[in-house]
Structures are given as structure tokens and as C-alpha cells.
Amino acid sequence: MSLKICIVGAKGRMGQAIAEATEEAGHTVAAKVDQGDDLRAGIEAADAVIDFSYHTVTESVFRTAAELGKPVVCGTTGHSQEERAKLLEIAAQTPTVWAGNFSIGVNLLCYLVEKAADILPLDYNAEIVEMHHRLKKDAPSGTALMLADSVLEPRGLNHDDLRHGREGITGERTQREVGMHSLRGGDVVGDHTVIFSDVGERVELTHKASSRAIFARGAVRAAAWSVGKEPGIYGIREVLGLA
Numbered sequence: 001m002s003l004k005i006c007i008v009g010a011k012g013r014m015g016q017a018i019a020e021a022t023e024e025a026g027h028t029v030a031a032k033v034d035q036g037d038d039l040r041a042g043i044e045a046a047d048a049v050i051d052f053s054y055h056t057v058t059e060s061v062f063r064t065a066a067e068l069g070k071p072v073v074c075g076t077t078g079h080s081q082e083e084r085a086k087l088l089e090i091a092a093q094t095p096t097v098w099a100g101n102f103s104i105g106v107n108l109l110c111y112l113v114e115k116a117a118d119i120l121p122l123d124y125n126a127e128i129v130e131m132h133h134r135l136k137k138d139a140p141s142g143t144a145l146m147l148a149d150s151v152l153e154p155r156g157l158n159h160d161d162l163r164h165g166r167e168g169i170t171g172e173r174t175q176r177e178v179g180m181h182s183l184r185g186g187d188v189v190g191d192h193t194v195i196f197s198d199v200g201e202r203v204e205l206t207h208k209a210s211s212r213a214i215f216a217r218g219a220v221r222a223a224a225w226s227v228g229k230e231p232g233i234y235g236i237r238e239v240l241g242l243a
């Protein structure tokens with residue numbers, strides 16, 4: 001089925017990649033929304049909306065889509081815990097696919113990290129390292145936070161156990177803490193590594209993205225999947241039939 005898609009953040013790096021992926025999949029870009037454009041008119045003209053813009057924009061996208069009964073795919077990252085809690089309530093009112101990373105490879109990585117975190121005891125200390133281009137506005141990346149959940153949940157840990165960088169007299173590393181480290185520079189599309197280190201050996205699981213097309217294709221596939229679904233919040237695993 002050919003869909004009409006509204007892209008929010010259309011002039012951005014991802015917005016442009018999504019326009020290409022939309023045409024490639026045989027769908028049509030019905031509206032391109034950027035700062036100062038009419039969001040409601042854009043969403044009204046489409047069967048589904050794909051938002052890759054900025055964290056402060058997500059609330060109005062979710063509210064407008066819910067009011068108009070249109071499905072949403074959201075790839076925007078950088079929301080605070082407070083923003084996220086509020087957004088989850090609004091997102092549940094319409095079919096919403098929300099993920100910090102729409103690539104198949106990263107979602108496989110999350111699965112593998114969950115298994116490793118479960119199999120390896122806490123002696124295998126987990127640290128997460130991500131690197132992105134110098135224009136990225138948020139840290140840690142949304143993907144790093146997905147990977148953090150993949151470590152925390154099987155180990156019975158929570159977000160209070162995340163340790164964002166280290167500086168000064170830090171004391172010895174505790175068993176529970178999960179280190180989060182963000183590198184920025186150049187044109188890196190997105191690298192993520194989860195390291196499990198014990199005395200004598202370490203296991204490293206890595207994904208490297210070299211093209212934004214992988215995220216864009218995943219988002220367009222999620223948009224096609226979302227049309228006609230019951231209101232609710234879905235992840236990429238549901239889209240891929242893995243949940």
C-alpha cells in the first residue's frame with residue numbers, strides 16, 4: 001500500500017534521508033514540516049507522521065497526531081526523564097512507534113547485550129561508549145540509553161546505577177555502576193560499544209552505522225506498519241515481528 005507521509009524536521013539530516021527512503025519504498029511525501037510551518041496542516045494531509053527533529057517538538061507532534069487520529073513514528077532523542085513520562089501518556093492515545101534507533105543492526109545489538117548482561121555476572125563490569133558527529137545536540141545518545149536498558153533490566157539495576165563519565169577522585173568502581181561515555185567529532189554517523197570487563201578478559205559488542213539510510217528505511221517501514229494499528233506505544237521489535 002502506498003502511503004502519504006508527513007516528515008517533521010524535514011530539512012535536517014534525517015529528514016532528508018527519510019524523504020529519500022519514502023520515495024524508495026513507493027510512498028509519497030505529503031508534507032514537510034520545519035520551524036514556522038503549520039504542523040497540523042502537515043499531519044492532516046498524511047496517513048502517518050515521522051518526526052526526527054528536536055526534543056521540545058515531540059509533545060506537539062504527539063498531541064496533534066492523537067487529535068487527528070494519525071499514527072506517529074518518533075526517532076527524536078534527547079528527552080529528559082520528565083519529558084519522557086509526559087510524552088508516554090500522550091503517545092498511548094494513537095499508534096506510536098518510538099525508538100532511539102531504527103536500524104536492524106542496533107536492535108540486534110540490544111538483544112545480544114541483554115543476553116550477555118544476563119549470562120555474565122556483575123564481575124563483568126559494563127561500560128557503554130558512543131561516538132557521534134560534532135553537530136549532535138544531545139548526550140548520551142538515545143541508542144546508548146536503549147543499550148543501558150538492555151544491561152540494567154536483566155541485572156536488576158536501574159537508571160540510578162548509570163554513571164555519566166568520570167572525573168577527579170572517583171573512588172574504585174562499584175559492581176553495580178554502568179559507565180556511560182559520549183565522544184563527539186567529525187562526521188561519525190553513530191558508533192556504539194558495550195564492554196563487559198572482568199579480570200583477565202573482556203567482551204566487546206559493537207555496532208557502527210555508516211549511513212543514515214539505515215535509520216530512515218527503518219522509520220519508513222515502521223510508518224507503514226503503524227497504519228491501522230490499535231492506539232499504543234510500540235517499539236521496533238514489534239515492527240520486525242520479534243516481540
Ligand SMILES: NC(=O)C1=CN([C@@H]2O[C@H](COP(=O)(O)OP(=O)(O)OC[C@H]3O[C@@H](n4cnc5c(N)ncnc54)[C@H](OP(=O)(O)O)[C@@H]3O)[C@@H](O)[C@H]2O)C=CC1
Pocket residue numbers: 008009010011012013014015033034035036052053054055057074075076077078099100101102103142215
Ligand atoms: N531514532 C533514530 O534511529 C535516529 C534518531 N536521530 C535523532 O533525530 C533527531 C534529528 O537528528 P538530525 O536530523 O541529525 O538533526 P538535524 O539538526 O539535522 O535536524 C533536525 C531538524 O529539526 C528541525 N526543527 C527544529 N525545531 C523544529 C520545530 N519546532 N518544528 C519542526 N522542525 C524543527 C531543525 O530545524 P532548524 O535547523 O531550523 O532548527 C532541523 O531541520 C535527533 O534527535 C537525533 O538524535 C537521528 C538519527 C537516527
Ligand SMILES: O=C(O)C1=N[C@H](C(=O)O)C[C@H](O)C1
Pocket residue numbers: 077100101132136137140141142143144189190191
Ligand atoms: O543524532 C544522531 O545522529 C543519531 N542519533 C540517534 C541516537 O541518539 O542514538 C541514533 C543514531 O545513533 C544517530
